[in-house]
Amino acid sequence: MTESAQLLDAFEARAERRDHRRDFFKMAIGAAAVGATAFTLTSKAGAQSTITDTDILNFALNLEYLEAQFYAYAANGVGLPANQLTGTGTQGAVTGGAQVAFNGDTLVQAYAREIAADEAAHVAFLRTALGSAAVAQPAINISGDANGPFTAAARLAGVVGPTETFNPYETPSGFLLAAYIFEDVGVTAYKGASPLITNKTFLQAAAGILAVEAYHAAIIRTTLYARGYNPANPVELLPLAAGRISALRDSVDGSSSLDQGIAQTTVNGQLVSNIVPTDTNGIVFSRSPQQVLNIVYLNKAAATLGGFFPAGVNGNLRASVAN
Template sequence: MTQSTHLIDALDARVERRNDRREFFKNALGAAAMTAAGATAMSLSSAAAAQSVTDADVLNFALNLEYLEAQFYSYAAYGTGLDNALLTGSGTQGAVRGGRKVAFTDPIVEQYAREIAQDEIAHVRFLRIALGSSTVSQPVIDVSVSPTSAFSVAAQAAGLVPAGTAFDPYGSDEAFLLGAFIFEDVGVTAYKGAAPLLTNKTFLDAAAGLLAVEAYHAAIVRTTLYGKGIDVPSLRTSADAISRARDSLDGGGANTTIFGANDIDQGISSYSATPINLSATQAAVTVSNIVPLDADGVAYSRSVSQVLNIVYLNSGAVAAGGFFPAGMNGNIKTSTAAA
């Protein structure tokens, strides 16, 4: 057998495995609802833990978040949202409020925006295939620009703009990066926190792959903000302020050190007197903190309730608000008050 024949056989086998995996996704969710009884308490709020949670519920929770990210990046990169064929499903389908193309001046940032947009759209397609007939539709999503829009409320809470003032994430390359940073890290911690809820190993493998991509995206945004922040320090301090605002919503701590107790959200800079991995003689130096992690070098998790607190922009027990004005679609949609 020639080398070319071996290569063709290998490629054919790879395609067959991919098709088998997709077919498994389609059938598994339709065949039966698989509960996550023991794992539920680990990452769900007490209210959600009272009911059985299926793998479909967890994937639909992720899909709601992917709708948000895909719409924001699609508008920012191309000026258009997702095709309606990618938005249908059970529950009340909602429209996207706002969104427009960024007039990028930095070609590198524009290329990043396009790449991330394509990835997020692919995530929506992938999850919809996995869920099949269990797919929820896109709920109402707010990515608009007004003094009371989700982006503006988040920016006001972080002190980026005065109260009652609009924040426009489409106004410049830098504003786009800060807008992306508002929820980019949330996706990483959300996937890690939701992983223990999945009972099927194939779904768990897929979630791990999605988490890895979201982590790459977060690193792109964090690195670019920090790099631009060398010349414009306000970018760096603004990102750090957004991190503190997120912590105030999910009950994650004061964010005064990069490895303090409950500090599950970290900015892109370390201002600590004892930064992680630095000796005492280096402690006074401000260093980058591109990868948020604990003292053991492990990334943080968020419970679904903590994620909802952030995207709803409310630390209380709520079922709607912020980027999801009418709430999410699916069975996981209500938060509990942050601790």
């Protein structure tokens, strides 16, 4: 990872975090308006289509496939069993994935195994809830090679140079940064989708999964911050790297600046934790399905595939929208 003398742009107060703008990543992005009251999606052209509970749960299932496969390989070196991959739509294979070289870091390894088990359980639960309507796993790319989406994201974010490779399976820190990409997105995706769910049983389940994803995100954010806290030994500068990933997510999911890194620097240069990314009311922000797809497709424009989903996701919610 590249080093830098500057960790993050200064924040003068916690209340100003939500208004922070990362100018070096400014881009105009599309994000479709989500009408939670009418339970409709409005496209840029103005056409409307009704969102069903099945659509929402299948959208969530696509994301859980991605997370579950990443953690399964990272923790155990093998992916999900074949009987957890079938369903409607085109079933795809997993490209890449490997067990992380934890190098004796038993703490991060334990976290990886616990999160892997949770994510596999989410896949199984959603598949059971959806029954025959469950979508199959789409093609997923979690490769750590030079042409993989992790490297593409790291280059776009400035975590590595334009010719460098980011392989999240080589070190515990690399794994944590890759997990950071997914976990914050999962929390905001479930929060954004929850108002669209009409079935109270499904809504309760979605709230439960959101809580688990929030626990996961807190583990990842806290561990990253702790590993990069010592200013006397800023070898990997993990707070800076996480902040740049946050800025990248912010730049591709819309024009609003909402995403937040794991640390701030005060006016006097003191590093301060920012483990819980909230607005001034202490509330986590939401993302629409389209904004989530902008991130996982690694594309600020309208797209139906790319990034971690090279053939797109399965189901009716599969297109991002650009302004």
